[in-house]
Amino acid sequence: MGNRLEPVTRHHDEKLQEILKTSAKIFAEKGFHRTSIRDIARAREMSLAGLYYYFRTKEELLYLIQERCFLNLLQKWERAATADMDVRSRIRVFAENHLGFFLHNMYEMKVMAHEDESLTGEFQDKILVLKRRYVKVLMDLITELGNQENGQGVDARVATFSLFGMMNWIYTWYQPKRDLPLPELINQMLRIYFFGILKGGAIQEAWFTSTNSGTGKEAFSLWQNSP
Amino acid sequence: MGNRLEPVTRHHDEKLQEILKTSAKIFAEKGFHRTSIRDIARAREMSLAGLYYYFRTKEELLYLIQERCFLNLLQKWERAATADMDVRSRIRVFAENHLGFFLHNMYEMKVMAHEDESLTGEFQDKILVLKRRYVKVLMDLITELGNQENGQGVDARVATFSLFGMMNWIYTWYQPKRDLPLPELINQMLRIYFFGILKGGAIQEAWFTSTNSGTGKEAFSLWQNSP
Numbered sequence: 001m002g003n004r005l006e007p008v009t010r011h012h013d014e015k016l017q018e019i020l021k022t023s024a025k026i027f028a029e030k031g032f033h034r035t036s037i038r039d040i041a042r043a044r045e046m047s048l049a050g051l052y053y054y055f056r057t058k059e060e061l062l063y064l065i066q067e068r069c070f071l072n073l074l075q076k077w078e079r080a081a082t083a084d085m086d087v088r089s090r091i092r093v094f095a096e097n098h099l100g101f102f103l104h105n106m107y108e109m110k111v112m113a114h115e116d117e118s119l120t121g122e123f124q125d126k127i128l129v130l131k132r133r134y135v136k137v138l139m140d141l142i143t144e145l146g147n148q149e150n151g152q153g154v155d156a157r158v159a160t161f162s163l164f165g166m167m168n169w170i171y172t173w174y175q176p177k178r179d180l181p182l183p184e185l186i187n188q189m190l191r192i193y194f195f196g197i198l199k200g201g202a203i204q205e206a207w208f209t210s211t212n213s214g215t216g217k218e219a220f221s222l223w224q225n226s227p
Numbered sequence: 228m229g230n231r232l233e234p235v236t237r238h239h240d241e242k243l244q245e246i247l248k249t250s251a252k253i254f255a256e257k258g259f260h261r262t263s264i265r266d267i268a269r270a271r272e273m274s275l276a277g278l279y280y281y282f283r284t285k286e287e288l289l290y291l292i293q294e295r296c297f298l299n300l301l302q303k304w305e306r307a308a309t310a311d312m313d314v315r316s317r318i319r320v321f322a323e324n325h326l327g328f329f330l331h332n333m334y335e336m337k338v339m340a341h342e343d344e345s346l347t348g349e350f351q352d353k354i355l356v357l358k359r360r361y362v363k364v365l366m367d368l369i370t371e372l373g374n375q376e377n378g379q380g381v382d383a384r385v386a387t388f389s390l391f392g393m394m395n396w397i398y399t400w401y402q403p404k405r406d407l408p409l410p411e412l413i414n415q416m417l418r419i420y421f422f423g424i425l426k427g428g429a430i431q432e433a434w435f436t437s438t439n440s441g442t443g444k445e446a447f448s449l450w451q452n453s454p
Binding site: 031033034088113114116142145149154155157158159161162164165166167168169170172173179180184185188189191192193194195196197198 | 258260261315340341343369372376381382384385386388389391392393394395396397399400406407411412415416418419420421422423424425
């Protein structure tokens with residue numbers, strides 16, 4: 001039984017991924033509230049009935065997009081960060097993971113930034129839990145760094161959301177053809193964040209060489225199984 | 228004639244400001260496309276005919292909100308920056324101006340972040356001109372700083388939009404009751420941006436004392452004439 005069901009389940013999941021990818025693109029371009037299920041059906045060349053086999057409401061689609069993003073980010077982070085890294089390296093890996101993921105999933109990035117208030121009820125609660133868990137990872141790292149440095153540190157919330165802000169704002173300005181390629185972009189942002197723009201962040205280069213962990217396209221696309 | 232007209236004009240402008248302020252709040256909460264002119268009429272306790280005396284379309288409202296923001300920001304910046312300041316101080320003043328303005332106009336901040344693609348045609352073109360002019364102010368300052376430092380500098384676009392990102396992201400997380408008051412928030416963000424989070428940005432404190440220029444509430448509200 002299990003063997004016979006498996007291909008069907010995998011097919012279902014791949015199909016759902018394609019639908020979510022298309023939906024994220026349309027939500028990003030038209031906005032969630034202005035998008036109709038009909039728009040998505042048209043783009044995917046599916047019937048409405050065919051679409052509704054994979055989800056029940058438009059809101060569930062938005063929920064599934066956001067859930068996959070957070071689960072993916074958390075999973076990749078847990079794989080990338082190892083116990084032997086010092087806290088600065090772990091912050092760097094977190095940022096590489098976050099930026100790399102979103103640069104390959106820009107529509108999802110925009111949807112998450114713009115539609116974080118479009119979910120209601122249980123969907124909203126569940127995403128909030130994931131979001132808090134994800135934010136807490138970075139805030140804990142920054143608090144740990146602050147304790148180590150033992151200086152008149154920076155407020156952990158300001159430091160945490162400053163980094164998220166730098167990174168998440170990218171969807172508003174980044175043009176792949178005009179701007180730096182991903183590894184350099186990450187490197188420059190982290191130099192600013194760790195060392196500041198004075199002297200162009202050029203301090204302690206030694207430990208700052210990028211690990212290049214997971215900056216490849218394959219590793220990052222949320223939708224690697226899709227065409 | 229001029230004297231007799233003036234009070235009428237001033238009244239017209241004050242009334243329009245109130246309408247724009249209310250519209251920004253509703254656009255921020257419901258989204259531009261989901262807001263109807265009826266929503267605004269209800270909130271302002273005005274008739275539809277009364278409202279349409281001040282503007283012609285909902286899109287014009289959005290345009291006027293964005294135009295006022297950019298003109299206000301540019302005007303305040305030109306007043307605040309003086310020729311005798313070094314480039315670092317001018318960057319600090321730019322950031323103080325930007326953050327101070329938006330912390331007192333959070334609805335407008337959110338509308339500008341979320342609805343920058345909702346304008347079309349001439350409205351869109353005009354706002355784009357203002358936006359580019361505003362972004363160019365900061366980018367020129369950062370380029371000047373980079374030339375002075377003469378190091379293997381940070382990319383000007385990355386540095387410029389990193390600062391905008393840190394600042395503009397605030398509308399997603401800042402809670403006045405929980406977080407640092409405005410002058411400290413600005414100070415901390417600038418310490419991160421100039422010196423980095425390592426050592427909590429605690430370098431060269433001497434020149435870094437806030438100028439406190441225009442961090443008062445009065446100086447910053449876009450709608451100072453409104454109740």
